[in-house]
Amino acid sequence: MTGTIGQHELSQMFRSAAARIRERHGELSVLDSVSGDGDHGTTMLRIVDQLDIAQSSSEPKTILHDAGWKILNVDGGASSSLLGTFFLGMTEAPECNSPLDCPALAATFEAGLAAVSKQTRARPGDKTMMDALVPAIESLRAAVHAGKSVVEAMQDAAGAARAGAESTSGLTARFGRAKFLGEKTRGHQDPGAASIALLFEGFSMALAESKETQ
């Protein structure tokens, strides 16, 4: 089966992403204390709490909208604004109204990325969460072209996000608080990019599991 993502799967994706962040938030704060103000792990905890809260509603679109709005409400500096915008932006894809097949999934995530890209001038190579987010979403589109299932697509996306996050070690920060440190940030991953990798890993693990149990 190629499968689709409905309310149930989306809720599981959110729960799994939240769990993944909770597992690793300590590392995120450590990364942020190298390049920023050390609060990224704590902020991500507050952000993923909103993913849990948002799950009660009925349609994917409402769930996404709820999550985005609630995340925007987290006092989290850069990351909550960008991640809130990401989820809220997804709801601008007409495809997100019904259960998501692979093309709808890609289109929905692309709408999220488009919204984020309007709020920041950061692009891959600038050592921000964009280094994980952009390749992740590109790989969703590639999976559509390859005719892959949503499970496979999300697996690819998680891999791409992880590779993107790892690539940030070699970069020099040009955005966010980290830019003031310049060269000193080299050799360490960008915390926001690491969070994106964790979120997509969570999404992917949830879909893989829900496929097994089907």
Place this chain on the structure above:
Amino acid sequence: MTGTIGQHELSQMFRSAAARIRERHGELSVLDSVSGDGDHGTTMLRIVDQLDIAQSSSEPKTILHDAGWKILNVDGGASSSLLGTFFLGMTEAPECNSPLDCPALAATFEAGLAAVSKQTRARPGDKTMMDALVPAIESLRAAVHAGKSVVEAMQDAAGAARAGAESTSGLTARFGRAKFLGEKTRGHQDPGAASIALLFEGFSMALAESKETQ
């Protein structure tokens, strides 16, 4: 000879007292850091600078008045007010107008003590400079009765001041900043009393020397 104290001797007494304080000001501050705010040595340095400056005038009375006023002008908390009052108070003794023989010396210092006693309710036993000052001046009067010279009288006074200062180790402070520490001040000399002993030792050493060279 019983000798008298004129302008020359008074100047030497001041210079010698100043030297004695300068020698030992470190200890004074250490004592004050046990019982007060640790500044007594520094304040005494500023006070004895005034003793040096006051020496240029011509009569004992003017020298004493000058010294007292200048010491009052030192921002030294308790000790400059009391010592300034002490020297200024001496000028209220009619005897201080001419070179001081032993009775005049005693009367002059008694006038100083009387002025100080009007400004503080502290009395011997309260662990303040009064524990050195009062016996020192009492021994000047005793020396008069014993028909001693100014040199011997001042030697006795220095001894009494030193004994008085040492006795403060066994006392509990009831005046000044030290009173807030109560029992904690036991076992340490009162810094102000230690200063008085040094001043009188300086006075005595100057007179003893000037006798030798006479």
Place this chain on the structure above:
Amino acid sequence: MRMKKFINRPENIVPELLEGLALAFPDKVRLTGSNLIARAVPKSKDKVALVTLGGSGHEPGLSGFVGEGMLDASVAGEIFAAPGAPRVLEAIKLVHGDAGVLLVVLNHAGDVLSANITMDMAKREGLNVKMILTHEDISSGPKDQPEERRGLVGFLPVYKVAGAAAEQGRTLDQCLQIAQRMEQNMRTLAVAVSTATHPSTGQPIFELGDDEMEIGMGQHGEAGTGRMKLKTADETAEIMLEMLLADLEAKVGEELLVIVNGAGATTLMELLILFRRVSQVLKAKKIKLARAKVGEFITTQEQAGIQMMIARLDAELTGLWDAPCDTPYFVVR
């Protein structure tokens, strides 16, 4: 070592401090909505309203300047973290009258993101809002890239002159223009000599050597590039002032406003000693010290350090700076 701060639970710091502010100044401000500080007595609806946003832990900035002649509302974020856009929108709606709202934003990534998202939302809802970014920290970007420069204590004169203009009944565009003129003519530089404890985590927010200071320190300990051995007050004042004057291109005969802002643990005694030297140097250069303000306006917990700000004044800006205001931590008779 346990953190030596008078707090209760770290997660309650912000609501509790705002509650304290509202209880201490009930005639000036009130606490409303989600961590919004608004004027106790709203200004009349036909006047432009001023809104700002920013992280907490920098008291009295920013919410301490809500009141007559300055801000109408301040949206307080968590410790050192920008508040989310929905709450900024809530504040804008709260004070929005017939003349519109000026949103004053200090240039920090998180704050700007929130503000931009808010502006999108406000536009969609048809609200009349204009935004001004303050970015006067000369250490964080070159002169030709003002968008790189952070907003430091310069928010204070911007609130002041724009607030006074609003009080006089000027239009939103006029208030914006005045704020912009103030903003473009101001420069700030910060120096830190010792770090502070993050009140939520209990950790130091940066590290500095025992005999070091850092010129160009950001508001949250973002390091600058000017780490050097400690200097005297006079030397520090001279170095910082020279850099500021050069960047502003201040000229003989011009009139300046100078602000010396304490970061937290630096005493007013020191601020006044530094200010003295600033004043002397300006006099020697024949630049007029027209107005001054010395104290704590934006702090970073108990960090030791200062921010020095200079701004070129003209007659109109001076008049607006002098206009009465009545806020918890800035009162002009």
Place this chain on the structure above:
Amino acid sequence: MRMKKFINRPENIVPELLEGLALAFPDKVRLTGSNLIARAVPKSKDKVALVTLGGSGHEPGLSGFVGEGMLDASVAGEIFAAPGAPRVLEAIKLVHGDAGVLLVVLNHAGDVLSANITMDMAKREGLNVKMILTHEDISSGPKDQPEERRGLVGFLPVYKVAGAAAEQGRTLDQCLQIAQRMEQNMRTLAVAVSTATHPSTGQPIFELGDDEMEIGMGQHGEAGTGRMKLKTADETAEIMLEMLLADLEAKVGEELLVIVNGAGATTLMELLILFRRVSQVLKAKKIKLARAKVGEFITTQEQAGIQMMIARLDAELTGLWDAPCDTPYFVVR
């Protein structure tokens, strides 16, 4: 470790900080004589003048409160050391008009000695001077021995109400009576959590354990007797307020002025959190929080800690507290 303070030579701290004060507020104060701060524009000669004295290193206290509606002159001593009597006399002569001078003195041994000597001299010179001692620190003496109690931040309401009364043209005796009524109805308690560096010596002014605080700490680190483990903000506020209310014998329905004063490094964030609890407890006890002031009015360098003051108000005192004033660090519109 080198002392991390912005100073030049330690012996120049006081004249330089006073020069800075006068340069920063030229329309309010001027520096004159030997380290005297006086009003820039003297009040009319038919009004009572207010003079105070005290050591430096506690800025903005005391000289930061010279100006319309408060002090006419302040005599600044060296760091933590009372100024000598001759300079206090100089200040009295400077501001002495037809209505006489009220000398406000905080009860600290050195200050009182200087003041008493000054009073003797003034009497001898036929000047019309009355003196009031403030001694409201409940930790430093039992209730029946007020002369043992130190003067802490309570000087602020005394300057304020007596200054306002003087401005209204009241006689010296009336001003003294008002000051006395304020003084007798106020109580203060201090708590310290960390020490400060003496700016002249570079040494810590007292020692405290890593997890300790001390209730009853004096203005210069004179220890109290209330050393205890660190408490939360709410617990600290409750303990201190209970002691103050008991000592003042405050009753249901009475109106209080509350001041929470930061010692230096304690942030306004914390002061506001403490104040919040004070306000809540008073409400629960049905005692009215009529007026409040939260900020730094008298500091001890970068010491962390606070002073909490409560004072019983009556209608006249409230009116005088609310009267306009215009000093560098206290402005009422």
